[in-house]
Amino acid sequence: MSETIQNIRGFGDILPTEAPAWGFVEAAFSHELERDGFDRIRLPIVEKTALFARSIGEVTDIVEKEMYTFSDRNGDSLTLRPEGTAGCVRAGIQRGLLHNATPRLWYMGPMFRHERPQKGRYRQFHQIGAEVFGLTGPDIDAELILMSGRILRRLGLDGVRLELNNLGSPAARADYRQALVEHFLAHESALDEDARRRLESNPLRILDSKNPAMEPVVATAPDLLDYLDAESQAHFDRLKAILDAAGQPYRINSRLVRGLDYYGGTVFEWISDDLGAQGTVLAGGRYDGLVEMIGGRPTPAIGFAAGLERLVALVEALGNVPPGPSPHAYLVVPDAEGMPESLALAERLRHQHARLRLQVHMGGGSVKSQLRRADRSGAALALIHGAAERAAGTMTIKDMRGHREQTTVAVDRLSATLEDWLADGLNRL
Known part of the structure; x- marks a missing residue:
């Protein structure tokens, strides 16, 4: 690379x-x-x-x-x-x-x-x-x-x-600092490089050492709470x-x-x-x-x-993470000619349902391949808006989880139908 x-x-x-x-x-x-x-x-x-x-x-x-x-x-x-x-x-x-x-x-x-x-x-x-x-x-x-x-x-x-x-207090820490310095100086040969460097600048940090070899000298240091x-x-x-x-x-x-x-x-x-x-x-x-x-x-x-x-x-x-948000619906557009009308319809749906997560398929492909994409997206529903649907003013709705039978509805009934099919999911948002 x-x-x-x-x-x-x-x-x-x-x-x-x-x-x-x-x-x-x-x-x-x-x-x-x-x-x-x-x-x-x-x-x-x-x-x-x-x-x-x-x-x-x-x-x-x-x-x-x-x-x-x-x-x-x-x-x-x-x-x-x-x-x-x-x-x-x-x-x-x-x-x-x-x-x-x-x-x-x-x-x-x-x-x-x-x-x-x-x-x-x-x-x-x-x-x-x-x-x-x-x-x-x-x-x-x-x-x-x-x-x-x-x-x-x-x-x-x-x-x-x-x-x-x-x-x-600052005064109490000053007294304790002096006692610490005296203690560590008396055991200077046991100090590692970090401890030696901190001895004059910040001896309290020596107490936080993660070096196992330092444990005995740290354990016998004066107790802060006594000061x-x-x-x-x-x-x-x-x-x-x-x-x-x-x-x-x-x-x-x-x-x-x-x-x-x-x-x-x-x-x-x-x-x-x-x-x-x-x-x-x-x-x-x-x-x-x-x-x-x-x-x-x-x-x-x-x-x-x-x-x-x-x-x-x-x-x-711990497995405590909830899954990321998947689309509620995935709009399948089988032909490029239908994209302008499909995008306009998607925008109307988003306006009507502020919490609706709707993904429009881009890049073409057959209905079968687009439905595979819809499934991988995690969407609950696939909305199929092909030439036949556009000519009839309808939308085919496919439940990707198999809870309801596939159906076709008039576009002017689509908003209400979506609200019914997705009622539980929308209410949980």
Whole structure:
């Protein structure tokens, strides 16, 4: 195959056979987010590089090694967005959405990171994210957690589990960071290359190591929850009480951290055991300092993001994807001379039945071959509009599933007949 028609490694196509699963996942999120009062925001794919350097952290793996960054013709440094929260915060500040308000925003679309492609992870990947601004209490933390669990259950993912942690205040994290550095320095010979690099820049990320050889040194590290300040502990206790009252199971994981520098306070993940080591399907937490860091007024915030590739893989593996929409009817046109009249008739039918899915055969062929196409399309009915039918002002209707006998009706009765034959299918739309 010529290299000119090969896609770039890590940038995949979503084929028509895969689209129903994507639509199923996207629709579940959209439905539940809108039920809970979230408004959709559409963010640009390209942002100024400084936005991510400031928000994510200049010494993180994402900024140092993974971002797709380039200079435009004006010499400005631009970046394909590696995540959605920073852009959402930028829009909130720039467009005045955060002023004396508590907006609930959600977004969906592609993100970009130059990392090693692996199962469920690509260089162009897709996320759905939700962000809430201006609320400080554990009640909004709990609502996001409960809502995200409801979305996953709607997708049929009953096997995922919830893990919780609290990263504490900046001062508490600073104390804990120092204790971590001292611990890992005392075991420096056991650290792998990634851990050594993170030791000075972001030692909390060492706790998230997936290297089995690192397990002993990570397991003996100081416990973050022992360093929590009183306010964070009280917030965490109230959050757990709300989840307990709602009957939501969870596991406290004091090693749970987030990969981005701006998180603090509540963090959570929904995890599947069916995706290997990289089992997180939805994750989020508080980032109360990010709005001010980017240039806005101090504003508390919390959000989550979910990777669509992983969710699609899970729902497909479980067989939870409903079939894609097939045509209700397939219009068979045996001769080219009849196409103008047939197309005009098809347009009238679509106008009369706004939900009717009607496919007109194109490309000619015998009635037999067109009926085979109609069958492969999944259509319930075939409408045959040949020369004889046109001359008589009629339409032949063939039930492709054999529930009714083939019949011929006058064109002026066609609309009512279709409504009768397709009543169940149309009502389910």
